[in-house]
Amino acid sequence: MPKLSVIVPCYFNEDNIPVTTRELVANEANFPPEVTFEYVFVNDGSGDDTLGALLRAQALYPGRIHIVDLTGNVGSYNAIVAGMAHATGDCLAVITADLQDPPELMVQMYAHWQQGYKLVIGNRQDREDIGLAVAMAKLFHWLMKNLALRNIPDGGFDFVFFDRQVATEVLRLHERNSNVFYLMVWLGFAYVNIPYIRRKREIGKSRWTLSKKIKLLVDSLLAFSFVPIRAISVLGLGLGFVALLYGLYVIALKVARPDEPAGWTTLMVVMLFVSAFQMVALGVIGEYVWRGLDAARKRPLYVVRDVYS
Template sequence: MPTLSVVVPCYFNEDNIPVTVQELIANEVRFPPEVAFEYIFVDDGSRDHTLQALLTAQAQYPDRIRVVELVGNVGSYNAIVAGMEQATGDCMAIITADMQDPPELMVQMYSHWQQGFKLVIGNRQDRQETGWTKRTAELFHWLMKHLALRNIPDGGFDFVFFDRQVRDDIVRMQERNSNIFYLMVWLGYSYVNIPYVRRKREIGKSRWTLQKKLKLFIDSLLSFSFFPIRVISVIGLLLGFAALLFGVYVIGLRIFAPQGPAGWTTLMVVVLFVSAFQMIALGIIGEYVWRGMDAARNRPLYVVKKVYETTTE
């Protein structure tokens, strides 16, 4: 009898939890009767009543729900790894607590897993959000597809269904400052892509701030692409060639027009431009160096405060 483990990261989701739990439980009837379920909810250092809401849900479904309480906020991706490490299922799914992703899609994902696919991706063909949120998300995934991982589906994704073998690979790697969903694709397993329309959030307010989005973009780009370093090299070569031409021009001017203008303004523009490029280049190199140092320290991705276990009769 296969067991499906559903990992749900939670951060300031106290109002979502009752609805999320009921939708997940109601979704079980769509699966074959031989499938068993466990739900691992990870409280990522929420400072509202998310933990209390999770414990209430666990009291209601003690045979299915496990609650993992982290000491502090470590980010949703690290929280997901914490949940994956606690999961015991033969296959697993990751879904957000705001229910913007349709849980009924997991039934189709499960059927693909039964056919032998280690990874099934639900990608956002479109989203009901509008304005700035939608545009920035589309830009992020377009850049990642063209600059880092060309084999990721269009539109982005964070709703996945995968085999325990993929779980073991991810947990063993303990990747820092990365994108766990792109990491699953990077592993190289053949995957099935199921497009869907992401719902508009109905309950609560998203904590996915612009600062977090920028960090995710930098982490994802630097984790899977050498593009920034290659850009530095190309610009450096172009600047070197331009400097050579300018040097020839200055020497020629000195020889053939010794009384010509000193060119102080031009010189200052060149110095400021090159200095700015050097600072940007050092910043990009510093990002890579810092990530290497962070990995070398080998600190844990998260610290579990307590695991509220499920019970079986």
């Protein structure tokens, strides 16, 4: 009897929990009768009554819901890792607590898993959302696909269904400042992707702020791509070549017109440009060095306050 563990990271989802749990439990009827379920909700340091809502849902559906309560907010990806560590299923799925991803898609995902696929991805073919957030999301995934992992599906994804072996490998890596979904693809298992249209959020307000999105972009690029470091080398060589040409020009000008004063404006522009490049280069190198330090300290990705089973 295969067991499916559904991991749901929660952050300020007090109002979502009753609807989400009801939809997830109702979706069980679409699966073959031999499948058993557990739902691992991870409270990622929510400042509202998310934990209380989860405990009430647990009382309504005894034996199905497990709650992992973290001591503080560590980010949704680390919360997912915590859920993976506490899940016991033969296969696992990750879905958002706001139900923007359709739970019924997990039935198709399960069918592909039975066919032998270790990883099944629900990729966003389109979104019901509009505005700047959608444009930023598309730009983010375009950068990742073209600069880091070329084998990821178009449109981005954070709705996945995967085998216990994939979860074991992710937990074994202990990756920090990374992207757990891209890490699953990086492992190299053959996967199948199912396109869908992501729903508009109906309940509550997203806490996925601009600063968090920028951090995710930087973390993902640095974790899976050498492009930033290689770009520094290429730009450095290019600037060196330009500097050589400019130096030859200055020498030739001095020889041809020894009494003409040098251009102060040109000199300042060159100095400011080179100095700006050096600061950017140091910043990129510093990002890599900081991540190396963070990994060397081996601090835990999360701290569990309590588990309610």
